[in-house]
Amino acid sequence: MTHRIAPTALYQEVAERLRQRIFAHELPPGTWIDEQKLAEQYGISRTPLREALKVLASEGLVTLRPRRGCYVTEISAEDLDDIFPLMAMLEGRCAAEAVRRATRADVEGLEAIHETLEQSARDGRIDAFFEANQLFHRRIQELSGNRWMLSVIQDLRKVLKLSRLHSLSLEGRLQQSLDEHRTILAAIKAGQPSAAETAMHDHLLSGREALAKMQDAHAKAA
């Protein structure tokens, strides 16, 4: 008899599926979410769907306008200007803390992740690069040992994913990103908390700059 360890509720699964569709920009920012259409699509009633939307709303992925419906949140340039420095500070702190707490094995684990990053870059496998990148950052956050810090960062990262340009920009500066990662990893291996902190901090801000350039180019094209 197999006992279900994680008896996830329907609304949770729906929330996750919607998250994926939002991140994939299949539901771009501004899109109105048609409850009954979606419910029908998923073969469920509106009740769990609406519960899922409440969750996504408190994550900031959708915006609920009472009596007006639910829309995928639109993120402004000002929001990005707010979020990136915040993330830079938080992830920077994580890196510093991670250096202080990481065991030998932990560092080796990070090196392994970084290696797949390098490999993905060489092979031009962008999606694999994305994934390894995410994992690298996340692992460092975990090593910092602060559950709440991790939760805050992950929440903010979700919001960043709303911006289509966010993923595109990474593509254009793959090599630079890789270099920055090397710097971060080097500081970690050398056991230098504050070097790791500034390296991570700058890495994030560099991401913001790349995104800003994307926006400029985008605006010019329009």
Added chain:
Amino acid sequence: MTHRIAPTALYQEVAERLRQRIFAHELPPGTWIDEQKLAEQYGISRTPLREALKVLASEGLVTLRPRRGCYVTEISAEDLDDIFPLMAMLEGRCAAEAVRRATRADVEGLEAIHETLEQSARDGRIDAFFEANQLFHRRIQELSGNRWMLSVIQDLRKVLKLSRLHSLSLEGRLQQSLDEHRTILAAIKAGQPSAAETAMHDHLLSGREALAKMQDAHAKAA
């Protein structure tokens, strides 16, 4: 004809009422939330109540265990050890940024708030002191001009409020808290960002220490 500007949904009102009851420790951590009893109490159906619980869950105030019900979140000493340094960093940064952005009028507004804090302390009006304290912190966060920073901090503060000792500890160190506020304000008036930052930072950590002492005393009494 008055047009309702903010047509707040029922689930939002319910969520707010529950928040208050949780913060007031009328529903202490660990309490099981009886859906139908509460729904009956509020004279509503379970549907909006359940939606409210979803919101509170993503705020971390309650924990939903699928098929098992909903419980007020219990916060551990480790959580506090995670959250306070995080808050110290965030609010510290806010203070620094606030100094850089505040106008003359802004600073005067802060002074006014601080004055009610002083007055409340003199009069021994603890609830008024609490309120002015909250306002002071919040105003600084607003002055920092970073909406997301503010949102993150407020979310974390909600979680802190789960700990009954949190409010009690402030009571015991009213004078010290006041002194620390004076230091913060002085740095702001002097236009010294980094002094304000460290003052605010230390103020938060000092709060954590006081809480730890409370916990020790509490443990000893038990």
Added chain:
DNA sequence: TTGTATAATACTGCATCCATAATTATGTAT
């Protein structure tokens, strides 16, 4: 008396239904 198995109870999760408000479509007057 204690432990286990079974039955009764209670609660959660989801579906369906309905009232109300918002939106769109239609008609009329200027």
Added chain:
DNA sequence: ATACATAATTATGGATGCAGTATTATACAA
């Protein structure tokens, strides 16, 4: 033709009902 008012439609918010599972109570055996 355009603007406004009214009617029809549609979608949201909330209530109710029901199936399935967790929990508690009861009975029985060791």
